[in-house]
Amino acid sequence: MTDGHNDEKLKLERAAVRDFIRLYNARHDVKLRLLYQHDRPDAVLQTSRGGKLGVEITHLFYDAAEAKALLGRPDGTVSGPVTLAHLIAQLNELVRRKESKRQAYDPAYPISLLIRNSSPTFRLTEIWAAREHIHKPNDVFVDTWFLTRDGTPDWKLVNLDDI
Known part of the structure; x- marks a missing residue:
């Protein structure tokens, strides 16, 4: 991994964990704050009760071409037909990969696992409508969070363990 790629990855993870903390704290009595970014897991948070929580962060893109384009590195490749089933398959693969690690x-x-949906292709309402096809995370994570948008610039936070 090059230093530029690593810096970009850290910035993406920091943005995701900040949005997660803001949305989580708005809904829960026990508050979270970022202690530090780390590797394995990507972030370590502290609860208002003094405990620690690790957060493994991953980003969901429709495919590699979309990821490159959204990160400002288009390579000229074009995705095939865009389907919700493909995005759900990408999501399921991310969950399985993180479970194995x-x-x-x-x-x-x-x-906890935090999945940030970086793909603008599908909205939360569309993804949630297909929730029966989403791989329910196993018990290796205390929670699996899905950070996404639903047609507005505002982020939404959903616990995938509730599916």
């Missing part, structure tokens, strides 16, 4: 993380505190 969980054992390498620090077991000193619980870990």
Whole structure:
């Protein structure tokens, strides 16, 4: 990984965790704050009760061409027909990949998974309508959060464990 790519990854993760903390704190009595960014998990938060929570962060894109274009590095490739089923398959693959890597993380505190939907292709209402096709995360994470938009610039936070 180049330093530029690593810096970009850290910035994306910091933006995601800040949005997560803001939305989480607006709905919960126990508040969270960022202690530090880390590797495995990507962020460590502190609760208002003094505990720690690790957060593994991943970004959902429709495909590699969309990711490159949205990150300002278009390569000229074009996606095939755009379908919600493909985005759900990408989401399910992300969840399975993160589940398989969980054992390498620090077991000193619980870990949540945060998936930031970076794809503007589908809205929360469309994704939520297909929720029966979303892979329910296993118990390696205490929570699996989905950060997305629903046709506005505002981020929404959904707990995928509620599906």
